[in-house]
Amino acid sequence: MNKLTLTIFGGTGDLTYRKLLPAMYNLYIKNQLPKEFLITPIGRRDYTDTDYQGVIEPWISEFAQVKVKDEQLQAFFEHIHYFRMDFTTQSQYQLLDQYYEAHPSENHVVYYAVAPDFFEGITDGVSTMENMHEPKIVLEKPFGASFELAKFLSKKLETLFGSNHIYRIDHYLGKEMVRNILTIRDANLLFKNVWNKDSIDHVQISALEEVGVETRGNYYDHAGALKDMVQNHLLQIMSIVAVDDPTGNMNEQQLAVLKQLRSVDKLKIQDTLLLGQYDGYRQELHVDPASTIETFAGLKLFIDNERWQGVPFYIRTGKKMARREIEVKITFKRQREDVDPNVLVIKIQPTEGVYLEFNIKTPGEDSITKAQMDFCQNCNLIFKLNTPEAYERMLHACMIGDNSWFTKWEMIEYSWEYIDALKQMYSDANLPVYTYPQGSVEPKELSQLYHKDFEQWN
Numbered sequence: 046m047n048k049l050t051l052t053i054f055g056g057t058g059d060l061t062y063r064k065l066l067p068a069m070y071n072l073y074i075k076n077q078l079p080k081e082f083l084i085t086p087i088g089r090r091d092y093t094d095t096d097y098q099g100v101i102e103p104w105i106s107e108f109a110q111v112k113v114k115d116e117q118l119q120a121f122f123e124h125i126h127y128f129r130m131d132f133t134t135q136s137q138y139q140l141l142d143q144y145y146e147a148h149p150s151e152n153h154v155v156y157y158a159v160a161p162d163f164f165e166g167i168t169d170g171v172s173t174m175e176n177m178h179e180p181k182i183v184l185e186k187p188f189g190a191s192f193e194l195a196k197f198l199s200k201k202l203e204t205l206f207g208s209n210h211i212y213r214i215d216h217y218l219g220k221e222m223v224r225n226i227l228t229i230r231d232a233n234l235l236f237k238n239v240w241n242k243d244s245i246d247h248v249q250i251s252a253l254e255e256v257g258v259e260t261r262g263n264y265y266d267h268a269g270a271l272k273d274m275v276q277n278h279l280l281q282i283m284s285i286v287a288v289d290d291p292t293g294n295m296n297e298q299q300l301a302v303l304k305q306l307r308s309v310d311k312l313k314i315q316d317t318l319l320l321g322q323y324d325g326y327r328q329e330l331h332v333d334p335a336s337t338i339e340t341f342a343g344l345k346l347f348i349d350n351e352r353w354q355g356v357p358f359y360i361r362t363g364k365k366m367a368r369r370e371i372e373v374k375i376t377f378k379r380q381r382e383d384v385d386p387n388v389l390v391i392k393i394q395p396t397e398g399v400y401l402e403f404n405i406k407t408p409g410e411d412s413i414t415k416a417q418m419d420f421c422q423n424c425n426l427i428f429k430l431n432t433p434e435a436y437e438r439m440l441h442a443c444m445i446g447d448n449s450w451f452t453k454w455e456m457i458e459y460s461w462e463y464i465d466a467l468k469q470m471y472s473d474a475n476l477p478v479y480t481y482p483q484g485s486v487e488p489k490e491l492s493q494l495y496h497k498d499f500e501q502w503n
């Protein structure tokens with residue numbers, strides 16, 4: 046690989062500290078970076094390289110996959126040069142250009158780790174730079190401040206840099222167990238031929254987080270859980286679970302699923318969507334004290350196609366929940382009234398693994414009891430060490446020009462329009478944003494959505 050140059054707009058932000066730099070460090074330790082590489086984090090703060098190293102050291106130590114050794118960390122730091130600029134001032138891009146004239150490279154990756162309102166200004170600035178050849182642009186989600194702006198920006202970026210050079214990142218696509226969903230389904234006869242409406246009763250996709258909005262109130266209070274988690278990460282997972290042909294082109298297959306999402310009757314929106322807000326959210330930093338933004342979203346969706354007709358897909362996600370847990374639970378149909386259904390759980394995080402529940406004869410009796418098999422993939426040290434972190438995988442794919450891990454605009458368009466429409470219906474119907482106590486797993490009213498299919502969502 047040619048010399049790599051990674052420029053991070055938002056180099057003093059939470060994402061850079063917590064995810065991007067630890068991921069780059071992992072790649073460095075695993076010898077997956079070219080010999081020559083330069084990381085240039087950009088921020089407004091007045092830091093020398095030494096100051097910056099002091100700031101990032103604890104983050105890398107905490108979040109790198111392997112125990113950090115001082116010598117290796119110091120060697121890694123040699124490749125990082127902090128650059129101070131205000132990226133909203135166009136004239137400052139000339140200074141950045143001069144900096145790159147002095148640090149030439151043929152492989153530029155430019156990461157927009159900033160709020161979407163800044164994407165256009167940065168794009169304008171970068172496009173004027175002569176010493177940044179054919180950069181690959183990595184966009185964090187949300188991909189624009191609004192759907193219209195995202196569409197406009199996407200077109201502009203593709204025109205300026207070429208569609209193959211635009212990398213819209215959804216880091217959930219880099220998670221090991223998300224990638225594993227297709228394999229579990231397709232490589233096992235046990236599941237392959239029963240992955241449809243005839244055998245599956247319902248699907249639950251749950252993404253609970255213990256953290257609240259932390260320091261991100263500015264952004265979150267405009268986005269909310271639907272835009273922050275559902276429209277991207279969770280619809281991605283849902284569409285991966287539901288693809289028709291797991292061996293086909295994933296972009297096309299997933300897009301087909303999104304296009305087949307059932308349109309919702311606005312008069313029945315309460316049967317599809319429920320929103321909640323954790324108690325105390327309005328007192329969080331940078332949050333409107335009268336905010337009605339949702340920190341929890343629960344959905345019941347249907348896919349209108351031959352494979353999934355009539356099978357509900359439940360999605361829930363929230364902040365300040367009782368535990369951190371992301372999983373996909375597939376409940377099969379009862380094959381007899383007197384026995385429990387089979388259940389398959391694909392655990393995405395923090396435990397990575399597969400859980401299967403099936404029926405056996407109770408030893409010594411004639412009755413039936415449940416057997417529960419719980420495979421923990423990341424309990425195996427070798428598996429754990431061989432599993433790249435999501436951002437590590439995505440950054441590496443981008444460096445080598447592998448765009449297949451990244452989201453295509455059409456998918457974003459469909460999911461954005463779908464979720465926006467639901468949210469509009471919810472607000473038009475004057476449905477409440479239910480308050481829920483911190484440390485719960487959902488607002489108690491959520492059971493209205495699912496009680497016909499199951500009693501409790503643990």
Ligand SMILES: NC(=O)C1=CN([C@@H]2O[C@H](COP(=O)(O)OP(=O)(O)OC[C@H]3O[C@@H](n4cnc5c(N)ncnc54)[C@H](OP(=O)(O)O)[C@@H]3O)[C@@H](O)[C@H]2O)C=CC1
Nearest residue numbers: 055056057058059060088089090131132158159160185186
């Ligand atoms: N944090 C996370 O876990 C995740 C974040 N994201 C997305 O990543 C993006 C960034 O998020 P996050 O890191 O949390 O945001 P932060 O608010 O923590 O960081 C924002 C960064 O932008 C910089 N910045 C803002 N204005 C300017 C300016 N005029 N000139 C130069 N630098 C400026 C800040 O620099 P300064 O130090 O000068 O203020 C800071 O480095 C968002 O789009 C978010 O949605 C996506 C997934 C997860």
Ligand SMILES: O=C1O[C@H](COP(=O)(O)O)[C@@H](O)[C@H](O)[C@H]1O
Nearest residue numbers: 216254256273274278371394435
């Ligand atoms: O994109 C986002 O994801 C994180 C959760 O990511 P994870 O990898 O820790 O599961 C979420 O906290 C954040 O609000 C959202 O923007």
